[in-house]
Amino acid sequence: MAQQNRDPIDRLQRGLIIALIAIISVLAVVLAIRMLTGGSELQTLTIQTGPATEGGSRGNIDALLAQARTAMAESRMVSPAGNNAYEYYLAVLEQDPGNVSAREALNDLYGIAVSSADQAVAAGDLDDAVRLADLLAKSNPNSFTVVNLRQRIERAREAAAAAEAAALARQQAAAAAATSGAQAQEEPEPATPPAPAPLPEPASDLASLTSPSAPAPAPAPSTQPSAPAVTTTPPPVTTTTTTAAASQAPAVREARLLSRVDPEYPREAMRGRQQGWVEVEFTINVDGSVSDAQVVASRPPRIFDRAATRAIQQWRFEPRMENGVPVASRLRQRFDFRLD
Numbered sequence: 001m002a003q004q005n006r007d008p009i010d011r012l013q014r015g016l017i018i019a020l021i022a023i024i025s026v027l028a029v030v031l032a033i034r035m036l037t038g039g040s041e042l043q044t045l046t047i048q049t050g051p052a053t054e055g056g057s058r059g060n061i062d063a064l065l066a067q068a069r070t071a072m073a074e075s076r077m078v079s080p081a082g083n084n085a086y087e088y089y090l091a092v093l094e095q096d097p098g099n100v101s102a103r104e105a106l107n108d109l110y111g112i113a114v115s116s117a118d119q120a121v122a123a124g125d126l127d128d129a130v131r132l133a134d135l136l137a138k139s140n141p142n143s144f145t146v147v148n149l150r151q152r153i154e155r156a157r158e159a160a161a162a163a164e165a166a167a168l169a170r171q172q173a174a175a176a177a178a179t180s181g182a183q184a185q186e187e188p189e190p191a192t193p194p195a196p197a198p199l200p201e202p203a204s205d206l207a208s209l210t211s212p213s214a215p216a217p218a219p220a221p222s223t224q225p226s227a228p229a230v231t232t233t234p235p236p237v238t239t240t241t242t243t244a245a246a247s248q249a250p251a252v253r254e255a256r257l258l259s260r261v262d263p264e265y266p267r268e269a270m271r272g273r274q275q276g277w278v279e280v281e282f283t284i285n286v287d288g289s290v291s292d293a294q295v296v297a298s299r300p301p302r303i304f305d306r307a308a309t310r311a312i313q314q315w316r317f318e319p320r321m322e323n324g325v326p327v328a329s330r331l332r333q334r335f336d337f338r339l340d
Contacts, residue, residue, distance in 0.1 A: 064092045065101060072105075078113045078132060086113055086135055093139075106139045107299065111277065111336040117149055121156055129153050140279070144331040147254050255284045255329055256318040263311035263335055269303050270339070276300050278308035279334045286326040288317045296332065308335045 068088035071077070076084045086109050092102040113136055120129035130153060137146045269276075282293040293309045312333055319326040 061092055061096055061099070064088050064095075068092070068102075068105065077109055078116050078135065079128070081128075081131055085109060086139075090135065090138055104299075107277065107279075107297065110136070110140065110334060114145055114149070114334075121149075121152055124156070124160070126153055126156055126160070129156075140332065140334070142281075142330065142332050144255070144257075144333045147331065148257060151254065151256065251323045253321040255320045255331065258288065258316045258318060261311050261314040263304070263307040263337075265337060265339075266304060266307055269337070273339060274300065274303060275338055276304055277334060277336045278304045279332055280308050280312050281330065281332045282312050284317045284319055284329050284331060286319050286328055288319050290315050290317070304335065304337050307337075311335070 065088075068085045071083065071085035071088060078084050078086045081087075086106065089102040089105050089109070092099050093106070096102070113132055117129050117132035117136070120126070120132065129149070133146055133149050133153065136143065136149070140146065268274075276299045278298040279296050280293050281296045283291050285291055290313050293312045295305045295309065298305055298308075312335075320329040321327070
């Protein structure tokens with residue numbers, strides 16, 4: 001009897017247990033689905049909105065560093081614009097100014113960027129030279145290398161403008177000469193008046209009338225200008241442009257290099273086949289001399305420092321001018337030591 005009373009209870013307990021297990025299983029499945037869906041949405045949101053937390057920012061920096069290393073492996077050091085190692089490392093420093101990897105990589109790429117800018121100026125690609133100068137200025141402010149590069153770009157622009165003006169002057173002169181020649185060919189020659197009829201005069205008088213000794217007609221004056229006047233006289237538009245540019249000249253003129261002395265390669269470094277670079281900060285005095293030269297960065301440390309500072313102290317400049325008055329200025333110069 002007791003056994004019969006326990007069987008329904010056991011069956012009820014087993015049923016409740018099975019139902020509870022089923023409910024737990026269903027809840028687990030629903031929770032797993034919600035977690036997967038929620039994680040995907042969160043991941044998508046993070047990608048779309050950018051780094052909102054320190055972890056997201058670190059992930060973005062790691063991605064930029066990976067892109068920079070890929071660009072270097074593919075020899076995209078400083079070009080093309082927007083997809084090169086130099087710009088990727090600059091983007092890293094914008095988010096993390098103390099990033100050692102990006103700073104060291106930019107120091108290594110600095111010489112390549114300067115060389116590329118020099119080649120762009122020589123090739124006449126001044127827009128790309130300006131782009132590279134801007135990149136160099138971001139990574140190394142107050143660098144005399146950048147100042148000197150910008151001055152050479154400006155001189156190249158002025159030379160290109162002068163060449164363009166001279167070519168325009170030659171074209172205008174050639175067009176004027178062609179027009180004058182065409183007009184001279186179209187003008188009709190003056191008609192020769194008919195000879196007068198002979199008159200019943202004596203033979204001697206008749207001979208003098210029918211065979212006059214008339215002077216030859218004078219040649220028409222030439223309307224074509226001479227070659228020297230055409231090539232040396234600039235068009236009025238050039239004069240106007242030059243005057244306007246002079247009136248808009250800035251009151252500040254940066255320092256200009258007059259003479260330089262290249263550093264001597266240290267003998268020990270040469271024997272050990274060591275290469276590197278040194279960045280020196282210095283003051284250009286009002287008389288153009290250099291003082292207070294200090295090494296701000298170098299690789300490897302101290303190997304080339306003395307050679308760089310000795311060289312920069314022998315440089316001579318035209319000082320920075322402000323409203324016609326020479327003033328002292330503080331700039332930087334980088335020396336690359338390479339064994340070719």
